[in-house]
Amino acid sequence: MLIAIGYVGLALVSAGIFAATVTKFVDYSQTQKVFSAGGLENATFTRIPSGWTITLRWRFENPGRLPITIAIFQFQSVVDNRSDTGRPWDDPAKLATEYGMFLSFNLDRNTGPVVPLGGTAAHTWTVNVTDPLDVAKILPDPVDGKFYIGVLGGRVWYYVSDVNARIPGDAVPSYGGF
Amino acid sequence: MFAWTRVRSAGLFLLWTFLAGVIVAAFFVTSFFGDYGPVRLADPGTVILFMPVFTAFILGLLLADYELVHTVVAALLSTFVAIGLILGFMYAPAVAGVAVGPPPYQGAFSSVLLFPLVLLGTVVGRAIGERILPPAETQRRQRALEAETREWHERLTQIEGRSPSEDRGKRP
CATH class of the missing domain: 1.20.5 (Single alpha-helices involved in coiled-coils or other helix-helix interfaces)
Incomplete structure (x- = not known):
């Protein structure tokens, strides 16, 4: 009788462990499936004597059911000078004449920004533009006075929860005025 | 009365067998796919080898009242239950509609090798059960x-x- 009770107890504990394992595996997969690298949330352009100080804030999103840690992130962006609005913002010839930034961070699973489940996390870069040639390329839109930034794309490597697997993802191109 | 005894006996046989499959599968999955388990095991290999033998040993003790051939059938059935649950784990994201790639095989089909361990544990458990807990x-x-x-x-x-x-x- 005692053996039977112990056996049933062990089976109940095992069933709990199994259910928790399956749930985490499904959540892990769901988090990857709905992963989004987020997007550029804000950009401020501050005039300094030698040029511009540009502050870009990227907002990571996590619609998944487990927290994620962003270990490595890199993206390329350009400041559209709005000189030729007739051509698309990502026209290669136009991009060659604009000021571009390649921004990134390279951390690890213990130090990277953690995006909680269903939440967001931000990372900010500050860039000082002092080269006169570059400074000349940065201009606001003459009509609305906003600065237009195009994100050409990016790459992200992240961890889901404490699972020991680094997963690659993409940041999608975007364009907007700030 | 006779029919009720037989039904009860068959029910207990199936219950013990099913529970053995659950225990073996849970510890196999937790050891083999340790990242997803609620407990991190220090030595997954030992758990993968020990738990099937231990669980089957207890199953053998509980089946001391049954014929030896029933014990072998119980070992086979519990292995099938365990493998079924392990496959269920592997395909759970696909079933839930959130799969992002193929199931994580990682050699998990080696779970068929649980059968010899379960069989060994069950037969030894029954033999000892017959001695210390005669039917x-x-x-x-x-x-x-x-x-x-x-x-x-x-x-x-x-x-x-x-x-x-x-x-x-x-x-x-």
């Missing part, structure tokens, strides 16, 4: 034999207690 039928036979021996012993004692002349007089 009800064996106990009944043993008690009947003891009663019969006692009866013979009492008769012999009675015969030996009679006087020799009494015995001589009865001789033909």
Whole structure:
């Protein structure tokens, strides 16, 4: 009788462990499936004597059911000078004449920004533009006075929860005025 | 009454067998796919080898009342249950509609190798169970034999207690 009770107890504990394992595996997969690298949330352009100080804030999103840690992130962006609005913002010839930034961070699973489940996390870069040639390329839109930034794309490597697997993802191109 | 006993016996057999499959599968999955488990095991290999034998040993103890062939069937069934649950784990994201790639095989099909371990544990458990926890039928036979021996012993004692002349007089 005692053996039977112990056996049933062990089976109940095992069933709990199994259910928790399956749930985490499904959540892990769901988090990857709905992963989004987020997007550029804000950009401020501050005039300094030698040029511009540009502050870009990227907002990571996590619609998944487990927290994620962003270990490595890199993206390329350009400041559209709005000189030729007739051509698309990502026209290669136009991009060659604009000021571009390649921004990134390279951390690890213990130090990277953690995006909680269903939440967001931000990372900010500050860039000082002092080269006169570059400074000349940065201009606001003459009509609305906003600065237009195009994100050409990016790459992200992240961890889901404490699972020991680094997963690659993409940041999608975007364009907007700030 | 007879039918109820048989139904109860079959039900217990299936219950113990199913629970063995659950225990073996849970520890196999937690060891093999340690990242997803609620507990991190220090030595997954030992758990993968030990738990099937241990669980099957207990199963064997619980099946001491059954025939040996039933024990082997229980080992086979519990292995099937375990493999079914392991496959269920692997395909759970696909079933839930959130799969992002193929299931994580990682050699998980080696779970078929659980069968020899489960079989070994079950047979040894039953053999030991028969010794330390004899089945009800064996106990009944043993008690009947003891009663019969006692009866013979009492008769012999009675015969030996009679006087020799009494015995001589009865001789033909």
